[in-house]
Amino acid sequence: MNQLKMYIVSDSIGETGDLVAKAAISQFRKDFESTAVKRIPHVESTDQLQEITEIAAEQHAIILYTLVKEEMRTYIRLECERRNIPSIDLLGPIIDVIGSTLNERSSEEPGRVRMLDEDYFQKIEAIEFAVKYDDGRDPRGLLLADIVLIGVSRTSKTPLSQYLAHKRYKVANVPLVPEVEPPEELFKIDPDKCFGLVISPEKLNSIRKERLKALGLKDDANYAKIERIRAEIDHFYSVADRIGCRVIDVTDRAVEETANIILNIKQKRER
Structure with missing residues (x-):
């Protein structure tokens, strides 16, 4: 059985991405023994994103990311495309739809959901x-x-x-x-x-x-x-x-x- 490798990249603690990843993986496997899910929290720079994508490309890993800053989302999307890394943007599409509906920009503040809680x-x-x-x-x-x-x-x-x-x-x-x-x-x-x-x-x-x-x-x-x-x-x-x-x-x-x-x-x- 092939080992599934997945990186959860977040500018906060990565809890949202981790939960989504586990929910998806559970639809395919009865246990997570052959799955390597690595959470990478508090990512704050494009230099970090470059390093993460380099390693992910070497290990043939999937990247799930929950990044609230548009600049960071654009950077990791382009890096993943360039390196041929399967990736999923979990927050970007939702933020874009809400922003266009409300006709306003998001605050782009990592960790806001925890602050609200x-x-x-x-x-x-x-x-x-x-x-x-x-x-x-x-x-x-x-x-x-x-x-x-x-x-x-x-x-x-x-x-x-x-x-x-x-x-x-x-x-x-x-x-x-x-x-x-x-x-x-x-x-x-x-x-x-x-x-x-x-x-x-x-x-x-x-x-x-x-x-x-x-x-x-x-x-x-x-x-x-x-x-x-x-x-x-x-x-x-x-x-x-x-x-x-x-x-x-x-x-x-x-x-x-x-x-x-x-x-x-x-x-x-x-x-």
Whole structure:
């Protein structure tokens, strides 16, 4: 049985070409013992391509290539034609069709698919984190979070946590109630990663009344009374002062606007 030799040439890690090669080979042989598949990743120059085609020609190998730069694809195609090497361009035709359909050029950045995958999984991890450590469910999350939000009830802590999670930040939030001592972990975190959310008593009074009505309850409950709200806000400030965190007034602010304030503060501190 003739030995099949195949080179997988890539400007990234060559995983795509490797999977395609194995899928094709499996249609002809029950095992890969008589098949030599060599992955050549991170190819960055035409000098490397010239060396690869020289060796492939000597060994009568097939070349599969996944190169995103048009210049590199053209070079290896011409070299393979000149040396009579069987070759398959796995990405070029697809990139060309998509480019002509969208009427734009590709970025020609190797490894973009892995970057997109990592970005996606980072976002999912952050969203799951925000759900797990929402509303002070597990104080241990405060020590693991990138951002910690504190505030009284109905200051948009949960939607803000989810919005920031979609920006790939791990966020935990803690509701503050005068009758409940804040978790001790809250006073162990870096104050710079903690943000207090405050709102005017009048606005919060209106929001809480609407919330009670939506639940089918009377709007004169203690939860919505202005005196109770002021007591909660006073307690909030005492906790925020102990932590030493930045306080943001969210009165009449959209979640996106508050999130941008937090992100701008973080970016300035990081710089």
